[in-house]
Amino acid sequence: MTAATDALAAAADAARLAPSVHNTQPWRWVVDGDRMELFAVPERQLTEQDPDGRLMVLSCGAALHHALVALAAAGWKASVTRDGGEPLAVIQAVGHEPADPHDMHRLQLLQVRRTDRRVVTDEPVAPEALEALAAAARRGGARLHVLNRDQVLQLAVMIEHSGEAQRHDAKMQAETAQWAGGSRPDGTGIPAVSLPAETPLTTVAERDFGVAGALAAGGGHDSAANYAILYGEGDERSDWLAAGEALGELWLVATGRGTAVLPLSSPVELDFTRVALRRMLGDVGWPYLVLRLGIADPEHAGPPHTPRLPASAVVSVLPGSGNGAV
Ligand SMILES: Cc1cc2nc3c(=O)[nH]c(=O)nc-3n(C[C@H](O)[C@H](O)[C@H](O)COP(=O)(O)O)c2cc1C
Structure with a gap:
């Protein structure tokens, strides 16, 4: 063989x-x-x-x-x-x-x-594209819940809290520093060139990696972005594996449609915000990841591959x- x-x-x-x-x-x-x-x-x-x-x-x-x-x-x-x-x-x-x-x-x-942390353009993601992403998540073994306007504002507050809690946790800060910016063993982590040089104007804050970035994030505000929760029926290792397959399939479909995907995992990393995300799902699903979905600026090159x-x-x-x- x-x-x-x-x-x-x-x-x-x-x-x-x-x-x-x-x-x-x-x-x-x-x-x-x-x-x-x-x-x-x-x-x-x-x-x-x-x-x-x-x-x-x-x-x-x-x-x-x-x-x-x-x-x-x-x-x-x-x-x-x-x-x-x-x-x-x-x-x-x-x-x-x-x-x-x-x-x-x-x-x-x-x-x-690739992960694109630039501000998305004013062009909204078409409803049928969102439906295609939800179908891709289902094929992979998970679900996608696209947040409505009120839920996006709740998410913004939630991420503010999870970001704040992580910024004040020295061990978490040290762990992030091992993987983002600066220099580290070849082939791992997120280089500065993949992180925004200045804080992008977003409704929901991007993750603060605590290091200087070098990516031109673009002007404007990401008000046309959609936010969604990737979720599923269980919270066991087999469910997390399926969620990863769903993420891979969703991102493949998104790439084919010119839709940029940015995972935001900090609210899933802390118990209190994970519980709040679960409540947003009406207590019927287990949240795995928050995703920002939007149309990236086609005129300027995005970040290089990590x-x-x-x-x-x-x-x-x-x-x-x-x-x-x-
Ligand atoms: C489970 C998971 C969680 C992630 N969480 C975040 C996050 O909170 N913030 C962020 O900017 N990127 C996040 N990412 C994106 C990764 O940083 C990215 O996939 C990695 O650096 C590799 O780069 P690439 O996607 O461009 O190949 C996450 C990715 C995965 C799969």
């Missing part, structure tokens, strides 16, 4: 492009013949901001989504077993046929996807699998 091993290793390689909280890339793949296991990496968990591992597992779910898109783009059929434990998921390559151009285009969209760890740091191919180390 050398061809399957190669395809799985290539999919794990492509999955490095997935978004992750603070670009921690908290995943690891083990390829063994025609199957591949996905593990979370607690060494890259944010122990202060994400003590339960919710955002770590969610990030792994986004990587799982990306790996499956890459496999499909190469013409591989796969079966997936998802679990709340370790491994989080097992992908089995089950057959190959000529690649479908639509699947190849989906992989291309992941290759251009760095990634090398494949050798996140992908292992077991000896005897047929193609040696990645």
